[in-house]
Amino acid sequence: xxxxxxxxxxxxxxxxxxxxxxxxxxxxxxxxxxxxxxxxxxxxxxxxxxxxxxxxxxxxxxxxxxxxxxxxxxxxxxxxxxxxxxxxxxxxxxxxxxxxxxxxxxxxxxxxxxxxxxxxxxxxxxxxxxxxxxxxxxxxxxxxxxxxxxxxxxxxxxxxxxxxxxxxxxxxxxxxxxxxxxxxxxxxxxxxxxx
Amino acid sequence: xxxxxxxxxxxxxxxxxxxxxxxxxxxxxxxxxxxxxxxxxxxxxxxxxxxxxxxxxxxxxxxxxxxxxxxxxxxxxxxxxxxxxxxxxxxxxxxxxxxxxxxxxxxxxxxxxxxxxxxxxxxxxxxxxxxxxxxxxxxxxxxxxxxxxxxxxxxxxxxxxxxxxxxxxxxxxxxxxxxxxxxxxxxxxxxxxxxxxxxxxxxxxxxxxxxxxxxxxxxxxxxxxxxxxxxxxxxxxxxxxxxxxxxxxxxxxxxxxxxxxxxxxxxxxxxxxxxxxxxxxxxxxxxxxxxxxxxxxxxxxxxxxxxxxxxxxxxxxxxxxxxxxxxxxxxxxxxxxxxxxxxxxx
Numbered sequence: 001x002x003x004x005x006x007x008x009x010x011x012x013x014x015x016x017x018x019x020x021x022x023x024x025x026x027x028x029x030x031x032x033x034x035x036x037x038x039x040x041x042x043x044x045x046x047x048x049x050x051x052x053x054x055x056x057x058x059x060x061x062x063x064x065x066x067x068x069x070x071x072x073x074x075x076x077x078x079x080x081x082x083x084x085x086x087x088x089x090x091x092x093x094x095x096x097x098x099x100x101x102x103x104x105x106x107x108x109x110x111x112x113x114x115x116x117x118x119x120x121x122x123x124x125x126x127x128x129x130x131x132x133x134x135x136x137x138x139x140x141x142x143x144x145x146x147x148x149x150x151x152x153x154x155x156x157x158x159x160x161x162x163x164x165x166x167x168x169x170x171x172x173x174x175x176x177x178x179x180x181x182x183x184x185x186x187x188x189x190x191x192x193x194x195x
Numbered sequence: 196x197x198x199x200x201x202x203x204x205x206x207x208x209x210x211x212x213x214x215x216x217x218x219x220x221x222x223x224x225x226x227x228x229x230x231x232x233x234x235x236x237x238x239x240x241x242x243x244x245x246x247x248x249x250x251x252x253x254x255x256x257x258x259x260x261x262x263x264x265x266x267x268x269x270x271x272x273x274x275x276x277x278x279x280x281x282x283x284x285x286x287x288x289x290x291x292x293x294x295x296x297x298x299x300x301x302x303x304x305x306x307x308x309x310x311x312x313x314x315x316x317x318x319x320x321x322x323x324x325x326x327x328x329x330x331x332x333x334x335x336x337x338x339x340x341x342x343x344x345x346x347x348x349x350x351x352x353x354x355x356x357x358x359x360x361x362x363x364x365x366x367x368x369x370x371x372x373x374x375x376x377x378x379x380x381x382x383x384x385x386x387x388x389x390x391x392x393x394x395x396x397x398x399x400x401x402x403x404x405x406x407x408x409x410x411x412x413x414x415x416x417x418x419x420x421x422x423x424x425x426x427x428x429x430x431x432x433x434x435x436x437x438x439x440x441x442x443x444x445x446x447x448x449x450x451x452x453x454x455x456x457x458x459x460x461x462x463x464x465x466x467x468x469x470x471x472x473x474x475x476x477x478x479x480x481x482x483x484x485x486x487x488x489x490x491x492x493x494x495x496x497x498x499x500x501x502x503x504x505x506x507x508x509x510x511x512x513x514x515x516x517x518x519x520x521x522x523x524x525x526x527x528x529x530x531x532x533x534x535x536x537x538x539x540x541x
Contacts, residue, residue, distance in 0.1 A: 001405070034441035035434075042437065122416070129419035136426045147391065150398040153422065157405055160429040167436040174443045 001154075003162035007049065012166050014045035018075050040064050044075050046163045055148070056156045059139025 018041025025037075044064050047057040065072045134140030134149060137156050143149045379385065403409040403418055406425045412418050 031438075031441050035438050038440050039434065039437040042433065125416040126419065129416050129423065132423050133419060136423055136430075147394050147398065150395060150402060153426070154398065154402055154405065157426060157429070160426065160433070164429055164432050164436065167433065167440070171436050171439045171443075174440060178443060
């Protein structure tokens with residue numbers, strides 16, 4: 001599934017809505033603050049496309065809510081904002097030391113045949129990778145099973161691609177605009193000097 | 196000998212046929228001592244053959260492997276669909292599993308393990324197709340059987356880990372119909388686990404198609420690696436783009452976006468093409484620049500905004516401040532524009 005144009009449109013609209021909230025604050029900002037504002041509004045726009053159906057979108061909204069509560073509240077319609085922000089996702093806490101110790105004990109009792117060892121190593125590797133994936137995908141730690149994780153990853157990748165596409169086209173246009181300014185400036189100077 | 200008569204009728208009768216076949220093989224291949232040994236264990240039949248000490252079984256099989264009838268014997272064994280004796284079924288299944296393993300056959304013979312409660316009837320059609328693989332398997336079986344007896348159990352385990360198509364999953368129904376493969380446990384736990392694994396594999400395939408360059412990779416861990424890299428690169432791209440956008444003159448991005456927002460509100464046709472917007476902006480764009488704008492717009496296909504038309508007014512205002520009144524008529528027309536005016540004109 002590739003990003004569709006309707007998705008891009010919606011994303012753009014929401015993103016602009018978010019950027020407008022920052023408009024009164026333009027003057028005081030440094031580059032980094034503007035960047036943060038842009039990124040946050042883009043993230044919330046991307047997450048709001050899914051309207052709270054997916055786990056990653058909820059987690060992303062919560063994450064940005066910790067940074068800028070006001071923005072999130074403004075960007076989402078009232079009811080949803082309340083539920084999404086206030087709800088605490090169930091945390092899957094695992095005390096790593098204890099888990100490691102118990103795994104060691106279990107391992108001592110297991111039989112060791114050549115094939116099983118290889119399979120066990122492969123399984124360990126896969127588990128490590130899935131843990132890495134959980135770290136990357138927002139809200140990954142809260143996804144209890146692998147099926148859900150992979151589904152969310154799929155959706156997240158598609159949304160990320162729409163976000164990147166739209167942002168890239170805007171940035172290109174904006175930068176092209178600045179080039180054209182240089183072009184026109186040059187033309188102006190020429191015209192002024194000549195005529 | 197009436198055994199030969201029975202042997203001629205290759206129609207999948209079940210246990211007695213098997214026994215006949217086994218006896219027949221003994222008859223053809225071996226000497227007297229074998230025949231004497233086997234009949235008392237006739238109740239097990241084929242199973243009895245398996246009970247033999249390995250060396251003798253090897254000799255037996257080697258001697259019988261040359262004859263064509265052996266192939267047909269095993270072929271007929273393969274065509275049996277629902278044998279009654281579970282024990283025989285187990286043994287036969289293990290052997291056939293071994294054979295298909297060695298052949299790297301994609302199709303595992305899809306005969307069910309015989310707990311009668313389990314098998315679903317959806318796959319009856321696939322069985323005739325799979326008997327063909329049994330033919331090939333059958334001939335191989337004999338030569339392979341010798342060295343592999345001791346590794347029976349391990350082969351079974353490895354076959355359980357193989358990804359095969361014989362279990363199907365219907366996601367629309369509330370119940371998931373999974374067919375147990377040969378030599379596999381059929382309790383609900385392993386079935387559920389297998390269904391879950393199939394789901395994961397299906398999703399992973401989708402992911403592989405989505406992420407570029409993942410099709411060629413074999414193995415879950417590497418694919419996951421690629422996926423992680425892809426997601427991270429996308430996230431980094433978002434950061435870079437927001438940085439670039441922020442470093443552009445701030446008035447641009449925020450103003451442009453307000454203009455665009457108003458414009459988007461009015462132009463809800465759906466097509467995001469610059470074409471529609473170009474139609475909306477002929478007033479604002481000067482003649483000399485219109486061709487330029489059109490050229491600019493056509494160049495980058497991904498970018499379809501008449502930002503050029505939008506940039507003009509904004510930059511025009513700035514130029515106004517910088518250069519006072521030394522204006523070309525390039526700028527004159529555009530300086531009269533104001534974002535609010537733009538909105539009204541829309």
